Amino acid sequence: MTAITDMARQYSRVTIVEYSLMVLLGGSSILLAFAPVSISIKQVGVALLFGLTAGLWLSHLIVVLDNALTQADGR
Amino acid sequence: MSAENTSWGRVGRFIALVVLVSAVFLTTFSLVFKGRVLFVLAIAVVAIGLISMVLGFMLFALRHFDEIDSTYPEREVNRPEIELPATTTQPTTATDNEQAAEDTTPTQEIQPVPPLINFDDELAELEEYFDDEPPRQYRTFRDEYERLKTTRRNRESIVSSLRSSLNSLSVLVDGDEEAEAIVEDIGDRLFQYIKAEPVDYIEISDVGFFLDGQQYPIPDLQSEKVRIKATINNTGEKSNVVVVLRFLSKDGVQVRETSLPVGTVEPNGVKQLNTRVYVPSIATSYEILATIPETPRAFLDL
Numbered sequence: 001m002t003a004i005t006d007m008a009r010q011y012s013r014v015t016i017v018e019y020s021l022m023v024l025l026g027g028s029s030i031l032l033a034f035a036p037v038s039i040s041i042k043q044v045g046v047a048l049l050f051g052l053t054a055g056l057w058l059s060h061l062i063v064v065l066d067n068a069l070t071q072a073d074g075r
Numbered sequence: 076m077s078a079e080n081t082s083w084g085r086v087g088r089f090i091a092l093v094v095l096v097s098a099v100f101l102t103t104f105s106l107v108f109k110g111r112v113l114f115v116l117a118i119a120v121v122a123i124g125l126i127s128m129v130l131g132f133m134l135f136a137l138r139h140f141d142e143i144d145s146t147y148p149e150r151e152v153n154r155p156e157i158e159l160p161a162t163t164t165q166p167t168t169a170t171d172n173e174q175a176a177e178d179t180t181p182t183q184e185i186q187p188v189p190p191l192i193n194f195d196d197e198l199a200e201l202e203e204y205f206d207d208e209p210p211r212q213y214r215t216f217r218d219e220y221e222r223l224k225t226t227r228r229n230r231e232s233i234v235s236s237l238r239s240s241l242n243s244l245s246v247l248v249d250g251d252e253e254a255e256a257i258v259e260d261i262g263d264r265l266f267q268y269i270k271a272e273p274v275d276y277i278e279i280s281d282v283g284f285f286l287d288g289q290q291y292p293i294p295d296l297q298s299e300k301v302r303i304k305a306t307i308n309n310t311g312e313k314s315n316v317v318v319v320l321r322f323l324s325k326d327g328v329q330v331r332e333t334s335l336p337v338g339t340v341e342p343n344g345v346k347q348l349n350t351r352v353y354v355p356s357i358a359t360s361y362e363i364l365a366t367i368p369e370t371p372r373a374f375l376d377l
Contacts, residue, residue: 029100033103033106033107051119054119057127058126058130064139065134068139
């Protein structure tokens with residue numbers, strides 16, 4: 001529990017939402033891969049969930065990079 | 076400081092996380108899928124891993140991993156941290172908090188205070204007035220002021236509480252004209268600081284338009300690409316300034332507006348604007364003003 005409150009203090013709200021969604025979508029992607037459903041559902045579902053996770057991760061990195069550039073300019 | 080907290084430690088952790096997560100997805104996909112589906116998904120995982128590495132090294136080159144939590148100005152509190160999802164962040168959270176705790180120790184370097192709320196001289200005079208035994212109210216005020224000088228975060232709320240602790244101080248100096256004047260002056264300036272927008276402290280001067288090194292008035296420069304030079308002076312907090320330049324026709328109608336990013340201007344700092352702009356064919360005059368965008372725009376200061 002303290003780990004969660006610590007995290008909430010340290011990271012911005014956007015970051016927490018991004019991380020939570022990444023865990024949720026990435027986890028669902030892996031769970032769905034092993035779920036007892038037909039192979040075509042698996043292919044579509046896993047690719048979709050993985051794509052969403054990857055998109056979140058890359059957009060997160062781009063925002064961090066953008067902030068780092070602004071910060072580097074201030075030095 | 077342990078190796079974990081150095082920039083190399085941080086970049087190492089970043090790479091390890093990217094590799095680990097990529098490996099988990101690759102293993103899962105290779106267990107479940109076959110043939111072309113596996114091939115496409117594997118390519119996607121590897122590509123995203125590689126892009127992450129490139130972005131990670133760019134962040135490293137920008138010294139992003141050097142400074143977690145310590146030097147970011149108030150404006151950028153929304154800055155996300157570089158770590159992968161919650162399951163992997165718990166151990167690093169602890170070390171980062173230790174670092175944050177270190178950063179708030181009294182040995183922190185002094186952050187520049189805008190001249191408007193720089194009371195060093197006033198406090199020295201008050202100290203003299205109280206001789207060697209400053210009363211508790213004064214000490215409270217002085218401690219708050221020292222806090223103002225060592226942090227950029229929550230500066231506005233510190234200024235507000237400084238202003239309220241000034242009330243009890245003004246009762247103490249009641250009767251002494253000189254000390255009263257000092258306290259009143261401090262109060263006025265604190266109020267002015269609370270009231271003012273950051274952009275009110277930005278002043279633009281010495282604006283000139285140049286063609287081939289010669290300065291001309293706007294009507295002589297129509298349809299030319301010219302160099303604009305100006306001096307930007309900041310007497311307030313550190314701000315990311317964008318200058319807005321508007322060209323007007325002879326009826327005073329705006330014909331063109333250009334945003335010229337100046338970059339970060341330190342408190343009491345001066346920056347020169349020197350860039351090229353196009354003067355529209357019917358422009359006869361111009362307006363220039365400083366703005367501070369809500370979200371700082373990233374650009375390279377060349």
